[in-house]
Amino acid sequence: MPLVALAQSPSYRSPGIEQAVERALSSVLGDDVTLITGKRVLIKPNLLSAREPERGVTTHPAVVGGVVDFFRKHGAEVAVGDSPAGAVRGVKRVWEATGMLELCEARGVPLVNFEASGCIERSVDGRDYPIARALLEYDLVVSVPKLKTHVLTLITAAIKNVFGCVPGFQKSTLHLEHPRPDAMSKALVDVFSLVLPWVTLVDAVEAMEGDGPSSGSLRRLNFIAAARDCVALDACLSRIIGIDPERVPTTREALRRNLGTASADSMVFPLLRPEDIAVSDFKVPGNWKYKLIPGIAAGLLRRLVWVLPVVDEDACTGCGDCVRVCAAGAMTLEAGCASVDNDLCVSCLCCHEACPHFAVGTRMSRLARLLV
Ligand code: SF4
Ligand code: SF4
Structure with missing residues (x-):
């Protein structure tokens, strides 16, 4: 039975946050902590783009710091790495803005740039994916995502964070090839199944609700969550924020492939129970019901039912x-302001994720608004 450890942490302040990380990881790893000694461990936070920690877009450096300390204490050689979707002007900006550079310099931990290391091709049922070559140099991958809503996949947490192991712009290309949630979720679960983190710890001290993953609102949940089974972890987090796990396309797809369990009855909660920290009225993305329209119908209805990015001039x-992030070539700069070509746009909303100034919102057709 999968263990899901839910540990309270009312803030990111030290030493409380490190203690919560230690409690959660010790609870799910048990005697397996002895396996850490001498291992090379790559810690993979969610560093979507160059935003400051207090914006709630990226994993908070205090949580990453707690994970670094835990693995070092148990004798691992640790590095931190990611390939942010919004690193189109260089990953260093992202390291600096998110607090990751300061954290890693203070602890003497190397930062790994997945784009610089090149990639290896891996396949799932004939579907090819580029995976960061840097991962080959590590024995264990430890995923440290942030709990957020997501305009395409409803939530982003344990399963979706692994997508950052696809280097740079190649993520946008996959979004372009798979603009609908079910198809994209299949690709996300493919990548997840190729990397499979050894353990995952989710930052939900300050989660994001509404139009996540980058333009939502902060929602204080005051906990962190850890598990070896990412499907169980995402299912548990979904229930805590009032979402049926079966509505989350990445969870549904992972369950279909038997990559984990979502049944609450088959999970063990060694610390808090989900009902101890469950919240009501957690806001999902405004466009979410539109995304539920099946792909073929959405194609036929495209002129009537649409969600498109809109730039706040x-x-x-x-x-x-x-x-730079738009693989469809639908975004251009005109007189110093971004502009969308609606005929080229595939509504992947990568631009919405990547904009560092929250200038890309979404707008829906009248019929789409009626449907939601
Ligand atoms: S304009 Fe934005 S939503 Fe449209 S295809 Fe480009 S990145 Fe995707
Ligand atoms: S919308 Fe404007 S501010 Fe946002 S990413 Fe595009 S050009 Fe930059």
């Missing part, structure tokens, strides 16, 4: 990040 600085 006052907020746009003309930085061009959205242009």
